Amino acid sequence: MRNSRVDAADHRLSDSEEAAVIRQAHGGADSLYSSDTRVESFKIDHGLRHWTEYHPDSSFWTFQAIEAAGFTAHAAVLLAAAFWLVRRS
DSSP: OEEEEEOTTOOBOOHHHHHHHHHHHTOOTTSTTOTTSOHHHHHHHTTOEEEEEOOOGGGHHHHHHHHHHHHHHHHHHHHHHHHHHHHHO
């Protein structure tokens, strides 16, 4: 599952763009959206929506196999490095 925000044109916001929106929503006291105004109302007024990507249940074991292969490869590299360091000393 992946979460982010999208603007009115369905463009996904980067982390820095989302942080800028939050900073703008919590602007100074003279701002229309001062700290006592809810951030959600700012997002609604500017057409920002929450976006979530879900993966189907059928891909669960595929993701498990990919992660297991990655961890196994990292373990093999670390084991080889440990053997090399021990034999070298």
